[in-house]
Amino acid sequence: MNSAQRGQEGTAYMRARQLFATILAAAAIGVSGMAFAQAARTPAETVDYRHEQFRRVGATFKALNDGMRGSPDMAAIRSNAATLSQLAQDLPNWFPAGTAAPVGDQNRAEAAIWSDAAAWNEQVAQFQTATRNLAAARDIAAVRGTIRGVGARCTSCHRAFRTPD
């Protein structure tokens, strides 16, 4: 290899490094952009957003229970179980400080969520564990064994932190 070739190799190496640095910078902007999108939600938008998210929780859990009837499709059940577990892991982000709101049809979140954070966090943690166990189920018997535990968490948290039906 002569010095001109070495020089070319060095330039290629520098280009690769620059490209890599650019990709890293773009990734960092992507992440902070996402954080900004979350922070940019107004309290009123957050109230609507979390109601929508809970409707997804409800729809996903209903699909799971409906799917257990007849001859269950394990692939569909596992997909819904994974979605439910992801929603449960994300749930704490739906309740930023300062987003308690007057309760009504579109907001059934009780103020105790923020004033009794310890009890709330316990409910969230138990829901996350129950949905993780369900998502880990590999056959119908295991789904049967864990789905009731999830249902119990819905009821328990609603009794404590959602306005009565």
Ligand code: HEC
């Ligand atoms: C950690 C507490 C908690 C858990 C666990 C929980 N929920 Fe809820 N849920 C709430 C709160 C608080 C609201 C009210 C939110 C709102 O109105 O924006 C709510 C609202 C809902 C709604 C919206 C409809 C309405 O008008 O209230 C549905 C549907 C729902 N939950 C279903 C479920 C199901 C199904 C599960 C279990 C798979 C579940 N939730 C688990 C706290 C919980």
